[in-house]
Amino acid sequence: MKARPASAQGHGRFWVGLLPWVWMLFFFVLPFALIVNVSLSTPDLAVPPYVSPFAGAAVDGAPAFRPDPASYARLGGELAALGTLAADRPYLAAYANSLLLAALTTLCCLVLGYPFAYRLARAPEAMRNLLLMLVMLPFWTSFLLRVYAWMGLLDSSETGLINQVLLGLGLVAEPLPLLYNTGAVLVGMVYSYLPFMVLPLYANLVKLDQRLPEAARDLGARPATVFLRITLPLSSRGIVAGSMLVFIPAVGEFVIPDLLGGGSVMTIGRSIWDDFGPNQDWPMAAAVAVLMVAMLIAPIVLLQRHGRGAGRGE
Amino acid sequence: MNERMPQDGPESLAGERVHLRIESLGKRFGDTWAVREVSLDIGEREIFALLGSSGCGKSTLLRMIAGLETPSCGRILLDGEDLAAVPAHRRPTNMMFQSYALFPHMTVAGNVAFGLRQLRPRMARAAIAARVDEMLELVQMRAYAGRRPHALSGGQQQRVALARSLAREPRLLLLDEPLAALDKRIRQQTQFELVGLIRRVGVTCILVTHDQEEAMTMADRIGILSEGGLVQVGTPGEIYERPNCRFSASFIGETNLFHGRIEGDRLVGGEFPQPIRFVATVALQQGGEAWLSLRPECVRVHHRAAGDACVPERPDDNAAPAEVAEIAYLGGRSIYHLRLPGGGSMIASVPAAHWGEAAPPARGEPVRVSWPAPDGVLLLR
Amino acid sequence: MNGGGWGGRMWVVGVYAFLYVPILCLIVFSFTAGEITTRFDGFSLRWYAALARDAELHAAVLLSLRVGALAATAAVVVGTAAGVILVRAGPYPGSRFFVGMMSAPMVMPEVVVGLSLVLLFTHPALAVLGGRGVAAIWVAHTTLCAAYVAVLVASRLREMDRALEEAALDLGCPPLKVFFVITVPVIAPALAAGWLLAFTLSMDDFVLAAMLSDPGSTTLPVLVFARLHHGLKPEINALATVIVVVVSIAVLLANRLLLAPPRASAPAVARGG
Numbered sequence: 016m017k018a019r020p021a022s023a024q025g026h027g028r029f030w031v032g033l034l035p036w037v038w039m040l041f042f043f044v045l046p047f048a049l050i051v052n053v054s055l056s057t058p059d060l061a062v063p064p065y066v067s068p069f070a071g072a073a074v075d076g077a078p079a080f081r082p083d084p085a086s087y088a089r090l091g092g093e094l095a096a097l098g099t100l101a102a103d104r105p106y107l108a109a110y111a112n113s114l115l116l117a118a119l120t121t122l123c124c125l126v127l128g129y130p131f132a133y134r135l136a137r138a139p140e141a142m143r144n145l146l147l148m149l150v151m152l153p154f155w156t157s158f159l160l161r162v163y164a165w166m167g168l169l170d171s172s173e174t175g176l177i178n179q180v181l182l183g184l185g186l187v188a189e190p191l192p193l194l195y196n197t198g199a200v201l202v203g204m205v206y207s208y209l210p211f212m213v214l215p216l217y218a219n220l221v222k223l224d225q226r227l228p229e230a231a232r233d234l235g236a237r238p239a240t241v242f243l244r245i246t247l248p249l250s251s252r253g254i255v256a257g258s259m260l261v262f263i264p265a266v267g268e269f270v271i272p273d274l275l276g277g278g279s280v281m282t283i284g285r286s287i288w289d290d291f292g293p294n295q296d297w298p299m300a301a302a303v304a305v306l307m308v309a310m311l312i313a314p315i316v317l318l319q320r321h322g323r324g325a326g327r328g329e
Numbered sequence: 330m331n332e333r334m335p336q337d338g339p340e341s342l343a344g345e346r347v348h349l350r351i352e353s354l355g356k357r358f359g360d361t362w363a364v365r366e367v368s369l370d371i372g373e374r375e376i377f378a379l380l381g382s383s384g385c386g387k388s389t390l391l392r393m394i395a396g397l398e399t400p401s402c403g404r405i406l407l408d409g410e411d412l413a414a415v416p417a418h419r420r421p422t423n424m425m426f427q428s429y430a431l432f433p434h435m436t437v438a439g440n441v442a443f444g445l446r447q448l449r450p451r452m453a454r455a456a457i458a459a460r461v462d463e464m465l466e467l468v469q470m471r472a473y474a475g476r477r478p479h480a481l482s483g484g485q486q487q488r489v490a491l492a493r494s495l496a497r498e499p500r501l502l503l504l505d506e507p508l509a510a511l512d513k514r515i516r517q518q519t520q521f522e523l524v525g526l527i528r529r530v531g532v533t534c535i536l537v538t539h540d541q542e543e544a545m546t547m548a549d550r551i552g553i554l555s556e557g558g559l560v561q562v563g564t565p566g567e568i569y570e571r572p573n574c575r576f577s578a579s580f581i582g583e584t585n586l587f588h589g590r591i592e593g594d595r596l597v598g599g600e601f602p603q604p605i606r607f608v609a610t611v612a613l614q615q616g617g618e619a620w621l622s623l624r625p626e627c628v629r630v631h632h633r634a635a636g637d638a639c640v641p642e643r644p645d646d647n648a649a650p651a652e653v654a655e656i657a658y659l660g661g662r663s664i665y666h667l668r669l670p671g672g673g674s675m676i677a678s679v680p681a682a683h684w685g686e687a688a689p690p691a692r693g694e695p696v697r698v699s700w701p702a703p704d705g706v707l708l709l710r
Numbered sequence: 711m712n713g714g715g716w717g718g719r720m721w722v723v724g725v726y727a728f729l730y731v732p733i734l735c736l737i738v739f740s741f742t743a744g745e746i747t748t749r750f751d752g753f754s755l756r757w758y759a760a761l762a763r764d765a766e767l768h769a770a771v772l773l774s775l776r777v778g779a780l781a782a783t784a785a786v787v788v789g790t791a792a793g794v795i796l797v798r799a800g801p802y803p804g805s806r807f808f809v810g811m812m813s814a815p816m817v818m819p820e821v822v823v824g825l826s827l828v829l830l831f832t833h834p835a836l837a838v839l840g841g842r843g844v845a846a847i848w849v850a851h852t853t854l855c856a857a858y859v860a861v862l863v864a865s866r867l868r869e870m871d872r873a874l875e876e877a878a879l880d881l882g883c884p885p886l887k888v889f890f891v892i893t894v895p896v897i898a899p900a901l902a903a904g905w906l907l908a909f910t911l912s913m914d915d916f917v918l919a920a921m922l923s924d925p926g927s928t929t930l931p932v933l934v935f936a937r938l939h940h941g942l943k944p945e946i947n948a949l950a951t952v953i954v955v956v957v958s959i960a961v962l963l964a965n966r967l968l969l970a971p972p973r974a975s976a977p978a979v980a981r982g983g
Contacts, residue, residue, distance in 0.1 A: 027885055028799050032808075035792035035856065039811050042853045046826030053829055063832040131725045134718045148965060153729050156957045158914050159934050160950040164732035166942065167739070167748045174748050176735060206728065260817070267819020269917060274938060284821045291825060291921070301829070304822045315817055319810070397876050417879045424880045430873035434895040444881030497882065 054301035055082035086302035117265035132216035195277030219253025259318035354403030378548035386557035423499035429490035431478035504536035600673030628677035648699035740947035781851035782908035789859025824921035855908030866900035
């Protein structure tokens with residue numbers, strides 16, 4: 016803002032800005048509005064498989080808006096039946112599973128990633144780039160194939176890699192059922208999302224003025240105190256950024272629960288996928304998505320407000 | 330005489346033709362005025378320094394002249410032509426940036442040629458090459474023509490930046506903190522080189538600096554800016570010897586400032602134990618508030634051990650007893666921090682030769698200070 | 711927790727092992743002679759041979775490469791324009807909304823983005839868009855990747871010395887030309903990095919491609935996903951090995967070319983002097 020040169024540039028900026036504005040409005044914001052619209056539609060055996068709330072007969076020349084809240088009513092109904100013994104609450108279970116999985120994934124990534132990022136940030140400067148690149152490298156290779164690798168490792172038959180080792184060492188007599196359960200999904204999620212936690216943490220910790228913990232130690236603080244009172248608060252931005260970068264996409268994750276969870280782990284992502292695909296209930300898929308985004312607004316705002324400066328030494 | 334500085338109308342120039350005229354120029358960012366109502370005339374071939382601390386608006390003023398900032402009010406006239414409607418890339422001015430802003434993806438020669446390549450009608454390739462050669466020769470950088478800027482030292486980069494800004498033969502050369510990015514050691518020598526070059530080329534030049542030494546070394550005249558306004562304009566000598574306000578007095582060089590009220594031809598009630606005699610140059614309001622600025626080298630320190638072999642105290646000098654609080658030995662001279670009776674303090678710069686054969690006063694020893702009344706400058710603001 | 715000593719080092723080694731053991735297993739079993747993906751039944755290259763004969767896979771790879779290149783190129787154009795606006799346009803009505811809009815695709819779960827774009831491309835009023843298919847996948851990838859490019863370009867622009875552009879302007883260069891002869895060359899590393907990142911994201915994306923694909927547009931991840939559901943064969947290990955090798959080489963090269971300090975152009979200096 017400080018420098019605003021000759022007004023000729025103002026015009027230029029307008030035209031430069033036009034492209035991303037139009038593109039994102041048309042291909043990101045408008046589609047999202049369509050989700051909201053479809054979530055209020057009635058399922059139908061047509062192509063596309065819904066009847067828009069605007070589709071009814073026009074009143075006074077303007078199309079009438081007749082939303083069908085059936086999809087939301089179903090979600091609400093499950094919530095209302097929470098106290099009762101009603102057995103079938105698939106959507107509620109999917110939300111609960113997803114949130115729990117995402118929270119656990121975030122926690123595991125943090126516990127695993129924080130000491131790791133801390134060590135990386137204190138590594139000799141010449142080595143840091145290499146070490147960081149080694150963290151990034153798996154991230155660049157095919158995500159599906161990395162999940163596939165875990166299918167081989169966790170396989171529940173005696174040919175599963177981990178089972179082969181356990182059987183070989185005589186630690187177990189029977190192969191363990193490692194695949195197609197929540198634990199397998201969690202391992203796969205932590206594995207896939209760890210770099211998202213490590214990178215912001217590293218960026219934050221590497222900028223942490225090393226003299227501050229030293230000063231605290233010099234003033235007589237014990238190592239645990241130094242960590243809890245100095246290092247941890249100073250790296251809070253990195254923790255928030257990393258946690259949100261893991262949590263937000265983890266809530267909507269579809270592939271990992273599908274491949275490693277088999278039929279056993281229902282998540283929001285899978286429920287959207289199923290309603291969108293085999294069930295052909297697009298209004299329901301849209302309603303589930305709208306509700307998920309609504310739940311993610313708080314974490315996203317937290318990320319924008321608090322985590323943005325993670326790399327910068329503010 | 331020191332109150333000559335007019336509040337309205339451009340600072341007048343004695344004799345020289347006005348080259349650049351700035352008329353009540355102002356710039357507002359949001360609610361704050363970065364530059365307010367600055368009026369100034371700059372003569373042909375003059376080197377003019379805008380001096381002020383950071384945030385005083387001096388860079389904004391320079392950028393408005395270059396067209397990189399749009400004035401909120403006022404006019405800029407170059408040889409009588411209003412520059413308001415002329416965008417930056419069409420102005421006959423060129424600027425040397427504080428960071429030098431050498432294009433990292435071009436060679437030294439490419440940087441110098443850049444401005445020439447923008448000329449319309451197009452300049453012939455051979456002519457551009459010849460001009461680049463000439464400019465690099467001028468700054469003694471011909472041997473580096475094929476290098477990239479990052480392969481040069483700070484001083485070399487500065488010379489390339491200068492060559493680049495001179496290549497288009499600007500009618501006005503703007504230097505933004507030209508030497509701030511350089512090592513202190515080579516700065517002084519570069520100051521002289523730069524002035525020599527500018528004079529040889531014969532271009533009118535405005536330079537912006539926060540370094541008073543740089544301004545005094547390089548400029549014909551200095552304009553002191555504070556909070557966006559021009560405080561005083563004059564030659565380095567005028568400003569040093571006859572500052573017109575406390576800001577000028579303390580910004581250029583060091584000074585002792587005594588606060589007080591005017592009673593007749595004395596200043597009373599200040600930190601100095603005696604009423605201070607002064608020589609008035611303008612009509613004064615009795616009982617009014619005023620300050621006396623006294624340069625440290627004007628203070629005479631008398632020590633009993635040295636006798637009064639040095640300059641004797643005269644009856645109508647301002648004088649008082651004092652005690653040496655601290656001494657900073659600087660070789661050819663020493664700075665004495667003196668405690669005055671009644672709690673005041675002052676500093677004196679004393680040449681080593683002052684003491685002759687005698688021992689200089691030590692810390693804690695009593696001395697006397699004095700100065701002839703005309704050496705002090707009375708300031709009303 | 712002073713980061714010191716044995717414990718810390720073991721932790722680092724452990725995390726690296728966690729990251730790399732699965733990949734190493736993939737590679738090892740790609741050389742098996744048997745049919746089982748997790749048992750080594752003697753060394754052979756038969757699965758690489760199978761890979762070389764697999765026409766369906768080749769078509770998917772070619773399509774992915776094509777979509778990746780097109781999406782990356784479009785994303786660099788849109789993302790660069792967005793980055794310039796993010797950094798250079800002062801506050802204007804909607805500027806905060808723009809910041810949110812540009813960063814949302816990066817955090818929004820892919821299922822939601824995919825679903826929203828399906829609704830757009832299948833909307834009866836927007837039949838002009840041609841429905842689902844390669845073009846829809848290209849749009850989806852461009853939208854997602856433009857956000858990443860914008861971040862890279864914006865951070866590079868913030869680091870860039872504004873005075874470079876002002877100097878060019880001051881030397882008589884008109885504003886639009888300044889962008890192309892000064893700004894673009896200076897931020898070129900970010901543009902290249904952005905292109906590579908976009909290309910990789912596009913090549914790797916399954917969810918968007920799967921939701922937006924029609925029968926004629928099976929990208930590599932869509933094909934792989936389908937095969938993972940229909941029985942595992944070491945051929946997939948061979949494919950993974952090829953991808954890991956190619957990506958590692960590409961990342962190493964990119965690191966050399968893009969992240970090297972400016973001294974990298976030393977040969978130019980030698981020639982000049």
